[in-house]
Amino acid sequence: QVQLVQSGAEVKKPGASVKVSCKASGYPFTSYYMHWVRQAPGQGLEWMGIINPSGYSTRYAQKFQGRLTMTRDTSTSTVYMELSSLRSEDTAVYYCARRGSSTSFYFAFDIWGQGTMVTVSS
Amino acid sequence: QSALTQPASVSGSPGQSITISCTGTSSDVGGYNYVSWYQQYPGNAPKLMIYDVTKRPSGVSNRFSGSKSGNTASLTLSGLQAEDEADYYCSSYTSSSTWVFGGGTRLTVL
Numbered sequence A: 001q002v003q004l005v006q007s008g009a010e011v012k013k014p015g016a017s018v019k020v021s022c023k024a025s026g027y028p029f030t031s032y033y034m035h036w037v038r039q040a041p042g043q044g045l046e047w048m049g050i051i052n053p054s055g056y057s058t059r060y061a062q063k064f065q066g067r068l069t070m071t072r073d074t075s076t077s078t079v080y081m082e083l084s085s086l087r088s089e090d091t092a093v094y095y096c097a098r099r100g101s102s103t104s105f106y107f108a109f110d111i112w113g114q115g116t117m118v119t120v121s122s
Numbered sequence B: 001q002s003a004l005t006q007p008a009s010v011s012g013s014p015g016q017s018i019t020i021s022c023t024g025t026s027s028d029v030g031g032y033n034y035v036s037w038y039q040q041y042p043g044n045a046p047k048l049m050i051y052d053v054t055k056r057p058s059g060v061s062n063r064f065s066g067s068k069s070g071n072t073a074s075l076t077l078s079g080l081q082a083e084d085e086a087d088y089y090c091s092s093y094t095s096s097s098t099w100v101f102g103g104g105t106r107l108t109v110l
Helices: none
Strands: A003-006 A010-012 A018-025 A034-039 A045-051 A058-060 A068-073 A078-083 A092-101 A104-112 A116-120 B009-012 B018-023 B035-040 B047-050 B064-069 B072-077 B086-093 B099-101 B105-109
Touching: A003 A092, A003 A104, A010 A018, A018 A092, A018 A116, A034 A068, A045 A068, A045 A078, A045 A092, A045 B086, A045 B099, A058 A068, A078 A092, A104 B035, A104 B047, A104 B086, B009 B018, B018 B086, B018 B105, B035 B064, B047 B064, B072 B086
Parallel strands: A010 A116, B009 B105
Antiparallel strands: A003 A018, A018 A078, A034 A045, A034 A092, A045 A058, A068 A078, A092 A104, A092 A116, B018 B072, B035 B047, B035 B086, B064 B072, B086 B099, B086 B105
């Protein structure tokens, strides 16, 4: 079945970087873009950016420009989200979420990973 | 890009209907028919309930429906059930080729 499996929880110190992985299975990896969305404790969802696993193009929310890097490894069907210069406000659950196909759900997030808790604390 | 505006909470009794609004601008909600809605239970990932303003993915109850007027989209749940108690988020594609979410609405079934 189609699923996205993310890496485990992380604890980082302020100023450090974190890299979260999202392994896709059950569908052709390079045929679907992947989003990253985060949710701070008790807060709403926040869109971070999107990567095209095929062409490697990315687009990031302006808020994260310069701190966020999305990459992918087609050999393992895995996308990565790396956030640098971490601060306490980056404490959140980070989700990968698949963009729908060009024929359906194209502007929605149709499959979600289970989430990865990232805690930034000194 | 500012978050879309949703009411913090709504409530209704079993069997009733409720509507959750999602207000944006002409650069997002009003400019595209690409509004989607998500249901999220505590501790779980969100689930797609409505896409392209009015469409339901396979497997989603027809008690869920979506609409849009101007810069405001709406999610309506009819025949409320206890299992509908959750957080609901809207999202829209934007003129900057990015996406934006609403602040979320907590639905309480009385």
